[in-house]
Amino acid sequence: MIRVDDISWSPPGKGAKPVLDGVTFEVPRATYAVLMGKTGSGKTTLLEILCGLRPPSTGRIIIDDRDVTSATPGARGLGYVPQDGALFPTLTVREQIGFGLRMRRVPPDRIAATVHDAAERVGVSHLLDRLPPGLSGGERQRVALARALAVQPSVLLLDEPLASVDEETQTGLMELLQQTQRQHRITVLHVTHSRREATGLGDLHLRLEHGRIVAHPIDA
Amino acid sequence: MSPARRFSPFWTVLGLVTAAYLGFWLAMLVATATYTSADGVAKVLLSREILYATALSLVTCTASALLSALVAVPVAYLMSRRRFPGHAFIDAALDIPIVLPPMVVGICLLIFFQTRAGGLIEQAIPLTYTVGGVIVAQFVIAAAFAIRTMRNVFDHLSPRPEQVALTLGASPGRAFWHVTLPAARSGVFAAASVAWARSLGEFGPVLVFAGATRMKTEVLPTSVWLAWSVGELEQGVAVSLLMIVISMIVLAAVKATGERV
Numbered sequence: 001m002i003r004v005d006d007i008s009w010s011p012p013g014k015g016a017k018p019v020l021d022g023v024t025f026e027v028p029r030a031t032y033a034v035l036m037g038k039t040g041s042g043k044t045t046l047l048e049i050l051c052g053l054r055p056p057s058t059g060r061i062i063i064d065d066r067d068v069t070s071a072t073p074g075a076r077g078l079g080y081v082p083q084d085g086a087l088f089p090t091l092t093v094r095e096q097i098g099f100g101l102r103m104r105r106v107p108p109d110r111i112a113a114t115v116h117d118a119a120e121r122v123g124v125s126h127l128l129d130r131l132p133p134g135l136s137g138g139e140r141q142r143v144a145l146a147r148a149l150a151v152q153p154s155v156l157l158l159d160e161p162l163a164s165v166d167e168e169t170q171t172g173l174m175e176l177l178q179q180t181q182r183q184h185r186i187t188v189l190h191v192t193h194s195r196r197e198a199t200g201l202g203d204l205h206l207r208l209e210h211g212r213i214v215a216h217p218i219d220a
Numbered sequence: 221m222s223p224a225r226r227f228s229p230f231w232t233v234l235g236l237v238t239a240a241y242l243g244f245w246l247a248m249l250v251a252t253a254t255y256t257s258a259d260g261v262a263k264v265l266l267s268r269e270i271l272y273a274t275a276l277s278l279v280t281c282t283a284s285a286l287l288s289a290l291v292a293v294p295v296a297y298l299m300s301r302r303r304f305p306g307h308a309f310i311d312a313a314l315d316i317p318i319v320l321p322p323m324v325v326g327i328c329l330l331i332f333f334q335t336r337a338g339g340l341i342e343q344a345i346p347l348t349y350t351v352g353g354v355i356v357a358q359f360v361i362a363a364a365f366a367i368r369t370m371r372n373v374f375d376h377l378s379p380r381p382e383q384v385a386l387t388l389g390a391s392p393g394r395a396f397w398h399v400t401l402p403a404a405r406s407g408v409f410a411a412a413s414v415a416w417a418r419s420l421g422e423f424g425p426v427l428v429f430a431g432a433t434r435m436k437t438e439v440l441p442t443s444v445w446l447a448w449s450v451g452e453l454e455q456g457v458a459v460s461l462l463m464i465v466i467s468m469i470v471l472a473a474v475k476a477t478g479e480r481v
Contacts, residue, residue, distance in 0.1 A: 012303065051383070051387050053383050073383075073386040074391075080384055082380050084380075086383070087381065088381050088384075089403040090403055091398075091402075099385065100388030100389055103385070144384075147388070148388075151389065
């Protein structure tokens with residue numbers, strides 16, 4: 001479950017207009033929520049605040065009944081997939097997927113087993129020894145998803161994950177996202193500009209406008 | 221005809237300016253290279269004093285380049301990734317060694333090591349008029365160039381991967397160590413190479429702070445100056461040619477690695 005309670009954020013500088021101005025919404029447990037909004041409306045800023053990468057000016061963030069507003073990004077129990085995947089440039093796919101477990105000092109044999117499972121789940125088992133420059137856009141997103149899932153997050157935050165892939169790849173990735181969410185009963189917040197993604201994936205539709213969640217209509 | 225092939229007075233003028241500038245440099249290098257005979261150059265470069273100065277230059281430049289890289293990486297990363305009160309002021313202050321006349325840097329060093337704080341350092345590690353002083357004199361300026369290079373490298377690296385690393389449980393230090401630094405490794409090499417090249421040519425601060433004692437604190441630029449000051453033109457030219465060759469090698473290394481960042 002994600003509960004965003006009166007979150008505001010303004011860029012540094014006196015008199016700067018707030019990007020987020022009292023954002024409040026709730027995504028129930030195991031729900032696939034889609035957040036839409038114009039470019040510059042603050043969607044990515046909101047995800048960064050949820051991740052703990054940017055402190056909010058005001059407000060609270062509750063994840064699975066726990067107030068994580070002041071928690072470090074790694075202690076929030078969430079997975080984050082940015083727009084281009086943001087793969088680690090010098091690590092192989094195997095190392096990318098196992099990274100979170102390694103940071104949590106999980107024993108190597110358990111890391112290897114989890115990496116194997118996560119890679120199989122997203123269909124990148126044949127890419128384990130490749131480096132990011134050798135991957136296509138769709139493969140990169142699958143690896144980024146496996147990397148986020150490997151630490152078994154209860155919440156998955158996706159920032160336009162399908163924006164940089166072709167339509168055919170998008171369809172495959174949409175199926176994968178839906179399947180993953182249902183299988184693992186993860187709470188997902190998926191930021192997108194695409195109505196196709198919103199209608200195809202979202203159980204709950206949110207829209208960010210003028211720094212607030214204004215409505216839920218997909219046809220707005 | 222494609223636009224690139226069409227005659228354009230504008231691009232032709234720009235091409236001529238570039239050719240004239242490079243031609244001028246080439247002419248200077250050719251003139252220097254042909255000023256003296258190969259035998260004469262070899263004789264000078266194999267003399268005991270110049271062999272010592274060459275070895276000292278290689279050692280001190282390597283030490284100052286390593287020190288510069290060690291300082292440049294954390295400073296540049298901080299300046300690239302964080303915004304804090306006084307950021308713009310500190311950013312400008314980091315460039316001071318680049319704009320200060322080198323001789324002034326040497327004088328500042330000499331005066332600092334006469335103070336109480338400097339004296340305490342001197343008691344632990346004697347620096348004034350020593351080989352250590354040569355390294356410090358090279359380092360204070362070379363580090364500024366290394367910081368500028370590393371700053372560019374980090375500015376061009378997206379912070380997203382390290383942010384993802386944080387969400388996966390890495391501390392800021394581990395995210396830097398495992399994700400950012402490996403991605404910046406060719407940039408670190410480029411920064412160290414720039415610092416090395418800069419140290420090789422450093423003269424003013426070395427002369428003032430470490431002196432120009434033969435077989436003690438004499439580095440290659442000092443050799444050129446010592447030769448010139450007593451009218452030994454051929455010796456000065458030979459050492460200059462050696463420095464040109466070394467600089468070309470460093471430049472090639474930077475181009476081959478640093479530009480991939």
